[in-house]
Amino acid sequence: MPKCPKCNEEITTLSLIQSERNFYEFNAQGSIYERELINQWDKDFKCPKCDEGLFDNEDDALSFLNNGKEGGKNGGDEIS
Secondary structure, three states: OOEOOOOOOEOOEEEEEEEEEEEEEEEOOEEEEEEEEEEEEEEEOOOOOOEEEEOOOOHHHHHHHHHOOOOHHHHOOOOO
């Protein structure tokens, strides 16, 4: 069973916080226009026990849960 690299607790799931980005333009008259609709999602996979962010992509999160390997954001390194 994998252990959180931050709190060292055994975990079987990760919490996922996902937010969508949209870009708008705001002009001097106070109008807001949607400039670009892109389906860009920010993902943050967190430990359900200590709430620390561990991964920013699904592949690393799945690898951690399936293999128990420690990893993290920023190219597989833990975040501090």
